[in-house]
Amino acid sequence: MEGDPTLQLRVFDLNCWAIRYLSKRRQERVQLIGDMLRREGFDLVLLQEVWSERDYSDLKVKLGGCYPFSHYFRSGVIGSGLCVFSRFPILDTLLYQYSLNGYPYMLQHGDWFCGKSVGLVVVKISGIIFNVYPLSPPASCQLHAEYCREKDAYLPHRLVQAWELAQFIRHTSKAADVVVLGGDLNMHPEDVGIRLLRGWTGLRDAFAEATRFEGCEDGCTLVPSNCFTVNSELLPFPLGIRIDYILYKAVSSFTVKCEELKTTTGTAPGMDIPFSDHEAVMATLHIRRQGQAAGDALGTAEPTLADVVTEARTEVGVGLRAARGQRYSAGRMAVLALLLLLLQAAAALGALAGLAAGQPFPKLSFSLLAFLALGVLLLATGLHLFHTMEVKMLQGTEEQMRMALRALQERP
Amino acid sequence: MEGDPTLQLRVFDLNCWAIRYLSKRRQERVQLIGDMLRREGFDLVLLQEVWSERDYSDLKVKLGGCYPFSHYFRSGVIGSGLCVFSRFPILDTLLYQYSLNGYPYMLQHGDWFCGKSVGLVVVKISGIIFNVYPLSPPASCQLHAEYCREKDAYLPHRLVQAWELAQFIRHTSKAADVVVLGGDLNMHPEDVGIRLLRGWTGLRDAFAEATRFEGCEDGCTLVPSNCFTVNSELLPFPLGIRIDYILYKAVSSFTVKCEELKTTTGTAPGMDIPFSDHEAVMATLHIRRQGQAAGDALGTAEPTLADVVTEARTEVGVGLRAARGQRYSAGRMAVLALLLLLLQAAAALGALAGLAAGQPFPKLSFSLLAFLALGVLLLATGLHLFHTMEVKMLQGTEEQMRMALRALQERP
Numbered sequence: 001m002e003g004d005p006t007l008q009l010r011v012f013d014l015n016c017w018a019i020r021y022l023s024k025r026r027q028e029r030v031q032l033i034g035d036m037l038r039r040e041g042f043d044l045v046l047l048q049e050v051w052s053e054r055d056y057s058d059l060k061v062k063l064g065g066c067y068p069f070s071h072y073f074r075s076g077v078i079g080s081g082l083c084v085f086s087r088f089p090i091l092d093t094l095l096y097q098y099s100l101n102g103y104p105y106m107l108q109h110g111d112w113f114c115g116k117s118v119g120l121v122v123v124k125i126s127g128i129i130f131n132v133y134p135l136s137p138p139a140s141c142q143l144h145a146e147y148c149r150e151k152d153a154y155l156p157h158r159l160v161q162a163w164e165l166a167q168f169i170r171h172t173s174k175a176a177d178v179v180v181l182g183g184d185l186n187m188h189p190e191d192v193g194i195r196l197l198r199g200w201t202g203l204r205d206a207f208a209e210a211t212r213f214e215g216c217e218d219g220c221t222l223v224p225s226n227c228f229t230v231n232s233e234l235l236p237f238p239l240g241i242r243i244d245y246i247l248y249k250a251v252s253s254f255t256v257k258c259e260e261l262k263t264t265t266g267t268a269p270g271m272d273i274p275f276s277d278h279e280a281v282m283a284t285l286h287i288r289r290q291g292q293a294a295g296d297a298l299g300t301a302e303p304t305l306a307d308v309v310t311e312a313r314t315e316v317g318v319g320l321r322a323a324r325g326q327r328y329s330a331g332r333m334a335v336l337a338l339l340l341l342l343l344q345a346a347a348a349l350g351a352l353a354g355l356a357a358g359q360p361f362p363k364l365s366f367s368l369l370a371f372l373a374l375g376v377l378l379l380a381t382g383l384h385l386f387h388t389m390e391v392k393m394l395q396g397t398e399e400q401m402r403m404a405l406r407a408l409q410e411r412p
Numbered sequence: 413m414e415g416d417p418t419l420q421l422r423v424f425d426l427n428c429w430a431i432r433y434l435s436k437r438r439q440e441r442v443q444l445i446g447d448m449l450r451r452e453g454f455d456l457v458l459l460q461e462v463w464s465e466r467d468y469s470d471l472k473v474k475l476g477g478c479y480p481f482s483h484y485f486r487s488g489v490i491g492s493g494l495c496v497f498s499r500f501p502i503l504d505t506l507l508y509q510y511s512l513n514g515y516p517y518m519l520q521h522g523d524w525f526c527g528k529s530v531g532l533v534v535v536k537i538s539g540i541i542f543n544v545y546p547l548s549p550p551a552s553c554q555l556h557a558e559y560c561r562e563k564d565a566y567l568p569h570r571l572v573q574a575w576e577l578a579q580f581i582r583h584t585s586k587a588a589d590v591v592v593l594g595g596d597l598n599m600h601p602e603d604v605g606i607r608l609l610r611g612w613t614g615l616r617d618a619f620a621e622a623t624r625f626e627g628c629e630d631g632c633t634l635v636p637s638n639c640f641t642v643n644s645e646l647l648p649f650p651l652g653i654r655i656d657y658i659l660y661k662a663v664s665s666f667t668v669k670c671e672e673l674k675t676t677t678g679t680a681p682g683m684d685i686p687f688s689d690h691e692a693v694m695a696t697l698h699i700r701r702q703g704q705a706a707g708d709a710l711g712t713a714e715p716t717l718a719d720v721v722t723e724a725r726t727e728v729g730v731g732l733r734a735a736r737g738q739r740y741s742a743g744r745m746a747v748l749a750l751l752l753l754l755l756q757a758a759a760a761l762g763a764l765a766g767l768a769a770g771q772p773f774p775k776l777s778f779s780l781l782a783f784l785a786l787g788v789l790l791l792a793t794g795l796h797l798f799h800t801m802e803v804k805m806l807q808g809t810e811e812q813m814r815m816a817l818r819a820l821q822e823r824p
Contacts, residue, residue: 074808075511091819093812094583099487099509120583171506171532175586396486400505407503 007126007287008259012042013182013246014280015137015221017228018081020052024228025273030055032268033275034062037085041066042282044123045085046134046182056083073119073134080117082134092122096168098161099393118165120172128254128287131176133169135183155193156319158186159312160397162193166200167400177254178287179203181247184221184278189242196312199305200404203247206258206283215263218242221279225266228277246283253290260284306408313401320394327387334380340373419538419699420671424454425594425658426692427549427633429640430493432464436640437685442467444680445687446474449497453478454694456535457497458546458594468495485531485546492529494546504534508580510573511805530577532584540666540699543588545581547595567605568731570598571724572809574605578612579812589666590699591615593659596633596690601654608724611717612816615659618670618695627675630654633691637678640689658695665702672696718820725813732806739799746792752785 017023018030030050037045037059045067050056056072063070067085073095074080080095097117121132173179181203187193189205198205207219216223220240224231234240250256263279344366429435430442442462449457449471457479462468468484475482479497485507486492492507509529533544585591593615599605601617610617619631628635632652636643646652662668675691756778 074804079804090815092579092583093815094579095511095808097509097511099507167504167506171504171584392486392491396507403502403505 005288007128009044009125009130009180009285009287010040010042011180011182011246011283011285012037012040012045012280013048013244013282014046014276015048015184015244015278016050016055017276017278018050018052018055026055029273029275030058032271032273034059036268036275037063038066041087043087043125044130044132044180046132047083047085048134048136048183049081050083051079051081053079059083059085069123071119071121073117075117080119080136082117082119082136084119084121084132084134086121086123088123088125090121091124092120094120094172096120096164098164116161118168120168122176128177129175131169131173131179133165133179133181133183135165135181135185137184137186153322156316156322156394158193159196159316159319160393162187162197163200163312163397163401166197169201169203173251177250177252178256179249179251180285182245182281184244186243192308192311192315194245195308198247199308201249203249204256204258206246206248206261206281206285207242210258210261210283212260213262214260216240216265216279219261219263219281221263221281222277223265223279226274226277226279227267228274244278244281246281248283248285250287255288255290257286257288258283259286306405309401309405309408313398313405316394316398316401320391320398323387323390323394327384327391330380330383330387334377334384337373337377337380341370341377344370344373417700419540421456421537421542421592421697421699422452422454423592423594423658423695423697424449424452424457424692425460425656425694426458426688427460427596427656427690428462429688429690430462430464430467435689438467441680441685441687442470444683444685446471448680448687449475450478453499455499455537456542456544456592458544459495459497460546460548460596461493462495463491463493465491471495471497481535483531483533485529487529492531492548494529494531494548496531496533496544496546498533498535500535500537502533503536504532506532506584508532508576510576528573530580532580534588540589541587542590542592543581543585545577545591545593545595547577547593547597549596549598565734568728568734568806570605571608571728571731572805574599574609575612575724575809575813578609581613581615585663589662589664590668590697591661591663592697594657594693596656598655604720604723604727606657607720610659611720613661615661616668616670618658618660618673618693618697619654622670622673622695624672625674626672628652628677628691631673631675631693633675633693634689635677635691638686638689638691639679640686656690656693658693660695660697662699667700667702669698669700670695671698718817721813721817721820725810725817728806728810728813732803732810735799735802735806739796739803742792742795742799746789746796749785749789749792753782753789756782756785 014033016030016033018026020026023029033047045063047059050059050072053072060070063085067087069086069088069090071084071090071093073082073093075095075097084090095117096119116136118136119134121134123130123132169179169181179201185194185197189208197203207213213219217239219242221242221244222229222234223240224234224238225240246258246261248256248258260283262282264275264282265279267274348366426445428442428445430438432438435441445459457475459471462471462484465484472482475497479499481498481500481502483496483502483505485494485505487507487509496502507529508531528548530548531546533546535542535544581591581593591613597606597609601619609615619625625631629651631654633654633656634641634646635652636646636650637652658670658673660668660670672695674694676687676694677691679686760778
């Protein structure tokens with residue numbers, strides 16, 4: 001920094017869609033990604049959905065020369081899918097798992113099993129401390145289809161995650177000079193979750209701030225022209241949607257500017273397939289030391305921020321009421337199943353004791369009914385416990401948001 | 413601070429053992445605790461195992477006058493059991509859940525269901541930022557009985573938790589002036605987990621540092637004379653054990669000293685029962701602003717710290733091998749159950765198709781066997797998934813520890 005007053009940092013971010021056995025032409029694509037990363041020589045590479053540790057090891061071997069430092073975040077049954085490659089030493093890491101993450105019974109979405117989380121990697125470059133946050137995509141839902149956006153049961157979960165993410169960043173980034181976040185946020189730029197995250201942390205959107213832009217129209221990262229995209233999901237958005245972001249801010253006496261933002265477009269050079277079903281986002285950041293400390297400014301003017309927090313809190317409240325309803329239904333179902341079981345037990349005992357005249361029910365249907373009741377009892381109890389946890393987390397977030405609002409209002 | 417150069421802070425910490433329906437004379441004791449807290453007027457009160465939100469609400473109402481600020485941390489199915497009462501405004505909160513927490517099938521220990529976690533409460537007193545960390549007790553095991561300490565299957569889990577706790581504190585406390593941690597750490601003062609936590613964060617033990625001490629011999633917080641203690645568990649330790657701690661450190665240009673440490677002894681004043689099955693710990697800290705910054709000094713000399721991390725890493729490695737073995741056994745069991753099911757299905761199909769001469773097995777035992785195989789299959793699959801997660805987390809921690817060791821060795 002002494003000789004050159006400006007540090008240039010090239011950041012790469014991609015949701016790799018590398019799910020073993022499920023993602024199309026996975027191995028080929030991971031190889032293409034590796035080749036491109038080696039060729040381009042970024043400073044920081046944030047990859048998501050690298051679900052197979054084998055793929056990470058292969059990339060690590062291939063990229064060892066130009067990115068000597070790397071980290072793979074492990075969590076959940078399947079893993080977090082997050083990894084980071086860096087040209088500069090990684091000093092420290094931490095992983096934070098969101099407390100709410102979709103529903104275990106929504107098997108088709110699979111969110112609950114993935115240990116969705118946010119990582120933290122501390123990197124020191126030319127004496128500047130960078131806190132780099134790679135994220136796994138938050139609770140999904142077929143976000144892209146309009147019908148779902150109107151009745152989006154996952155919205156409260158995504159808001160809890162956006163809030164926890166913002167809180168985690170605020171609490172861990174206080175000693176950093178620069179914060180960089182990259183990932184698939186699974187939200188449109190104007191969605192309340194993004195506004196909450198940006199407002200509450202003061203992070204800026206590289207796409208909105210970039211001096212130059214090159215890539216898909218409007219910075220979209222999920223585009224219909226990508227051959228792996230399910231086009232029916234993008235019908236309401238003929239241009240595509242922008243859900244992969246690079247966000248940044250300077251914490252202490254530094255300023256950060258995004259000089260250039262790029263997205264990949266179309267197929268990988270010389271190939272017939274793109275790198276992933278998402279487009280990659282590449283930002284060139286210029287970091288400059290400035291005379292006085294910038295302070296921990298919040299991104300949005302505070303009255304606006306209060307509006308955003310209020311909006312988010314209302315949505316979390318809606319989710320809370322829904323979760324309470326589901327907890328009640330599951331509890332009632334469990335009680336009914338238990339009553340049925342007890343009734344059957346009484347009848348069976350009665351029959352055994354010879355109180356009833358003969359066998360009142362055919363044996364087979366009697367035991368089938370008992371098994372059914374037992375199954376329902378177990379399932380309903382599990383659901384009841386799950387929704388109890390959901391209620392607690394939504395309540396906790398709502399309370400934290402209320403506290404934040406009070407603090408915002410009390411500020412002079 | 414301007415007029416008075418020293419700030420005195422009185423901190424109270426107690427594991428309340430307030431489990432609904434299970435803890436003896438719970439309501440009475442919670443009331444006693446509330447009365448005592450109101451009478452004594454501490455600055456900060458950290459309570460654990462307040463599992464019923466009702467108990468928290470009652471305390472909040474009772475203590476509203478002298479402790480106008482409070483927070484209850486919600487997590488897991490049952491909750492975190494953590495709450496904080498403060499005479500000074502709480503600016504912000506955060507909760508971090510440990511990634512590993514005992515075994516779901518160890519129902520009698522119940523760890524897995526409690527959402528064991530560490531909270532963070534930011535409090536500002538006279539312009540000094542305090543990061544206060546209340547903890548729920550980490551993965552237990554009948555820690556107190558010697559036979560268990562020798563074959564302690566939970567040790568790797570406790571070490572993962574101690575490591576995550578230390579990492580969480582390091583990453584979130586960088587902008588704080590003073591760090592205070594209070595809780596039941598479920599470890600003896602010389603256990604590797606405590607040495608790891610203290611060494612890696614630089615936290616000091618209020619008992620060891622206190623100028624004056626008053627209370628149970630050796631600062632013990634689980635003592636045989638407490639009528640709620642299960643004495644057979646304390647047999648190898650006739651004096652009791654010290655597992656509840658108040659730890660602290662100054663981060664920036666402050667010094668902290670522990671003037672006085674006390675524990676409760678015997679029954680609550682005028683009553684025939686103590687406050688809990690644990691003794692409370694009460695520390696009086698003196699905080700003084702000093703000329704120059706103290707720096708983020710690590711607590712232990714670095715070669716010693718490297719030894720502690722190496723020791724912890726070895727133990728985590730032992731846990732990793734055990735977890736891999738259990739994952740393998742569970743997987744093999746699942747495959748065997750699946751094979752048995754397939755065999756039965758083939759036999760049943762054969763019988764249906766008339767290939768077999770008559771019915772080879774009695775119907776009832778045949779279906780019972782099928783149900784048994786199905787049950788074993790489900791159970792073994794669940795166990796396999798759980799141990800897969802365990803392996804990932806232990807691996808991740810071992811790798812982080814390796815990285816920390818490298819950093820320690822590379823330091824000039």
